Amino acid sequence: MEKTEFKTKLRRVIKAGFFNFWRSGYVSLASIIVTVITLSVIGSVIFVSAVLNTTMDELRNKVDINVYFITTALPEDILSLQKKIEALPEVKTVEYVSREAALENFKLQHENDQITLQALEELGDNPLGASLNIKAIEPSQYEGIANFLNEENILSSGGEKIIDKINYFENQVAIGKLSRIIDSAERLGLAISLALVLVSIIITFNTVRLTIYVSREEISVMQLVGASKNYIRGPFVVTGVIVGLISGLLTMLFFFPICYWLGGTTQNFFIGFNIFDYYLTNFIQILLIVIGSGILIGALSSFLAVRKYLKL
């Protein structure tokens, strides 16, 4: 290697890697298939975690506490209570729904229910009280907020109770369960993803090892001719990189129709999350992760596999 420059050596290694890839067609194809499977697992983990995260966020958003006030409660009293609640650190938002707004909502909900609307008409007066909808940052914080409101109840204006009911105490069990489910779903998802990714990487490593096992005679001949370790290893690593690159592109290509097909279904099933939109908006990021993992797995497994047959 003394007489040639680094550039010449690099060019020879890359060329040999390409020829190696092209001429051992079936072996390269087998490596590509296995690598595509591994990269699909990695890609799926990205998609599944996106689905999980948005779904969990949506679920968290669905959980809230509604404080219903008696019909005679004054809006000023309610608004001053709203300010007090907003000052709590664990509260994200507090929404005030006036008596009139509540009536409008009710009418809208019972648009097609003539009997109910008629009954409301006959009543003449607005039977609904105002309410405050409170959202916490974490579902586990609702209990604290509810307890705060319970104590606050006693200190209402003019000495009389203005709070009719707080629905937390009715939904307490459901909210607690939901927050536990969210936590364990996230933890379980992470563990399963890691296990799947690990298993498929190990399978790819072994496949690449087998393809290089086929070349062990070749490697020993190269050594007998006096080729240096890096000069022997180089082309195999280049072949690994090519396999990784092609597998990455193929995987991204396969995800297109799959995401397109799943797009509508996911939108209906997971509260507003469209997997196809996610694929399109995060395309570059997913592409880089998938192709990067492909190249890394291909190159590293080739490097390690050849090392076994290099004696000196």
Add this chain to the structure above:
Amino acid sequence: MSIIFDNVSKKYSDNYVALDKVSFAISPNEFVSIVGPSGAGKTTLLKMLLAEEKPTEGKVTLHNIDIHTLSGQDINFVRRKIGAVFQDFRLLPNKNVYENIAFAMEAAGRPDDEIESDVPHVLELVDLGHKVWNFPTELSGGEKQRVAIARAIVNQPDIIIADEPTGNLDPANTYDIVQILKKINDLGTTVVLTTHNKGVIDSIGRRVITMQDGKVIRDDPSGKYIL
């Protein structure tokens, strides 16, 4: 480059003795044949020259250097000075004839223009100018061995090692290969040949070292195959 085997022994882990205190010297430009039955230690001897095997005792020196004290990089350097030819040819199956020979030159760090001019030249020398772009699977045994010889000599080595190079060949090809080896020797390269073939030895008429059970039992300056 002179080769010296000094009291070399090789014992394997099961106490099998492949070589038993072997000593001899080969001067530059000699043509030496090593003969003997299978298991006599001929191949082990050649493997030690290529630093593929380490002796249990004694030392092998090439040009006054004990080759088993060398590091990996220096062993590569020594191997580029030795051309090796084997009974099973050992060509690179995924490379064509041109690339097989070019690989040896690339491994030795030779520049592109030298490779482009030397490879066709050396293929003419072994009479394979018309098979440059064929792959090993498309060649006959004799042709494969001639490619192997071309690869062995392309870096102008000091020594050619040929381990039963005619073992898989018919008489006509055997004759051709022996003639090529003689020609290489005439051009100034040391040749070390192992063989079973009585006809080959008798036709060469040069030094013959006879081995049996890991020992040198005869060393004739212009020997015949006697066992």
